[in-house]
Amino acid sequence: MGPRQSFHDNLNNLVTDLLIMGDLVEQSIQKSVTALKNQDLQLANEVIEQELIIDEMELKIEDKCLKLIAMQQPMAKDLRKIATGLKIITDLERIADHAHDIAKVAIRLGSEPLIKPLVDIPRMAEKVQLMVKKALDAFVQENIDLALEVCKDDDEVDSLHNQIFRELLTYMMEDPKNISQGTQLLFVSSYLERIGDHATNLGEWLIYMVTGERKELND
Amino acid sequence: MGPRQSFHDNLNNLVTDLLIMGDLVEQSIQKSVTALKNQDLQLANEVIEQELIIDEMELKIEDKCLKLIAMQQPMAKDLRKIATGLKIITDLERIADHAHDIAKVAIRLGSEPLIKPLVDIPRMAEKVQLMVKKALDAFVQENIDLALEVCKDDDEVDSLHNQIFRELLTYMMEDPKNISQGTQLLFVSSYLERIGDHATNLGEWLIYMVTGERKELND
Numbered sequence: 001m002g003p004r005q006s007f008h009d010n011l012n013n014l015v016t017d018l019l020i021m022g023d024l025v026e027q028s029i030q031k032s033v034t035a036l037k038n039q040d041l042q043l044a045n046e047v048i049e050q051e052l053i054i055d056e057m058e059l060k061i062e063d064k065c066l067k068l069i070a071m072q073q074p075m076a077k078d079l080r081k082i083a084t085g086l087k088i089i090t091d092l093e094r095i096a097d098h099a100h101d102i103a104k105v106a107i108r109l110g111s112e113p114l115i116k117p118l119v120d121i122p123r124m125a126e127k128v129q130l131m132v133k134k135a136l137d138a139f140v141q142e143n144i145d146l147a148l149e150v151c152k153d154d155d156e157v158d159s160l161h162n163q164i165f166r167e168l169l170t171y172m173m174e175d176p177k178n179i180s181q182g183t184q185l186l187f188v189s190s191y192l193e194r195i196g197d198h199a200t201n202l203g204e205w206l207i208y209m210v211t212g213e214r215k216e217l218n219d
Numbered sequence: 220m221g222p223r224q225s226f227h228d229n230l231n232n233l234v235t236d237l238l239i240m241g242d243l244v245e246q247s248i249q250k251s252v253t254a255l256k257n258q259d260l261q262l263a264n265e266v267i268e269q270e271l272i273i274d275e276m277e278l279k280i281e282d283k284c285l286k287l288i289a290m291q292q293p294m295a296k297d298l299r300k301i302a303t304g305l306k307i308i309t310d311l312e313r314i315a316d317h318a319h320d321i322a323k324v325a326i327r328l329g330s331e332p333l334i335k336p337l338v339d340i341p342r343m344a345e346k347v348q349l350m351v352k353k354a355l356d357a358f359v360q361e362n363i364d365l366a367l368e369v370c371k372d373d374d375e376v377d378s379l380h381n382q383i384f385r386e387l388l389t390y391m392m393e394d395p396k397n398i399s400q401g402t403q404l405l406f407v408s409s410y411l412e413r414i415g416d417h418a419t420n421l422g423e424w425l426i427y428m429v430t431g432e433r434k435e436l437n438d
Contacts, residue, residue: 062302066288066301066302070294075289079285083281090309094313169402172391172395172398176392179391179392183391183402183405186402187409190406
């Protein structure tokens with residue numbers, strides 16, 4: 001087995017690592033919002049523990065990427081692929097951070113009665129989780145159309161965020177007792193909106209990897 | 220001039236680039252909160268334009284780092300230094316993002332009367348700006364004590380955030396008319412708290428660079 005063969009094995013390993021990390025991150029989003037909705041503190045604590053594992057994975061994959069670059073001196077598209085890997089893990093880790101933030105809100109609220117049944121927040125969570133999944137599929141398939149789709153999905157997430165924001169404000173204005181929890185839920189909605197932005201970034205990195213051009217798809 | 224000499228010139232250039240980027244980021248923090256406090260929309264727009272420049276700088280420095288690794292195959296501490304550079308620009312860019320978020324709040328509030336004169340938020344901004352400055356100084360001087368100081372400062376920032384949070388909630392409970400702006404200011408306080416976390420990360424990267432060990436100084 002020549003050194004190039006082993007280089008491409010290493011690249012394939014890198015893709016596998018990214019997918020494992022991505023899978024954990026997707027789970028964290030889903031679990032964090034389920035914990036919030038069902039006031040399930042055990043599940044919230046799982047998310048918090050999972051974030052430590054995801055952080056570790058980021059550092060390990062990063063080390064691998066840097067060593068791969070240093071030892072194999074890849075050029076052009078291979079270098080871009082590894083550089084894309086470095087960017088992807090950064091965005092995945094930020095997404096996990098936000099899932100962790102949501103889990104912390106779930107813990108903060110504890111068993112205090114929710115001011116309203118949560119419907120739109122779980123729907124938003126489902127959408128952003130799907131965006132992350134699509135973006136990673138787009139990366140594996142080097143599928144630019146799929147990456148562009150992720151970007152379109154983000155518009156829906158943004159308008160859902162606006163809608164949730166307005167609705168929560170009305171609850172808070174109706175009764176001052178709703179203000180404290182209302183602000184917590186506003187934060188949750190803004191964390192999910194951020195997750196959508198990071199998923200869009202994932203799509204952008206993929207386009208860079210394939211074309212060599214940086215393109216800003218959201219602002 | 221041998222290739223090693225030129226490698227170290229490149230490393231020095233990298234440090235200079237980081238400091239220029241860091242300086243812009245510090246300015247953004249300060250300008251964004253001044254814009255909010257003085258309701259100065261022109262200044263807020265400057266911050267938003269500056270963020271684009273900072274994003275560009277991040278991409279350029281990143282390219283430089285990756286090419287330096289690919290072409291010079293640095294080992295041990297030199298590789299760590301470049302890896303640290305890559306992490307630093309990521310955190311600096313996130314800080315600039317949050318300054319941009321604060322500027323957007325300033326624009327959203329426009330000339331609507333503030334529910335209270337802003338005192339603690341500017342104080343918090345000053346503190347986190349100083350943390351960024353200290354962390355970059357620590358990086359240049361490879362000064363671990365200074366990096367540890369940054370971490371201690373973050374405790375103060377966190378308690379200032381809690382204090383602001385509680386105070387704003389009382390304003391919101393007193394008068395529903397304060398709720399909408401109150402939530403915007405809550406977000407500002409949480410952006411500043413995040414900036415403090417990123418400055419702490421900068422300190423952690425420096426410790427990694429010098430010692431080769433990853434250490435979590437905040438959670």
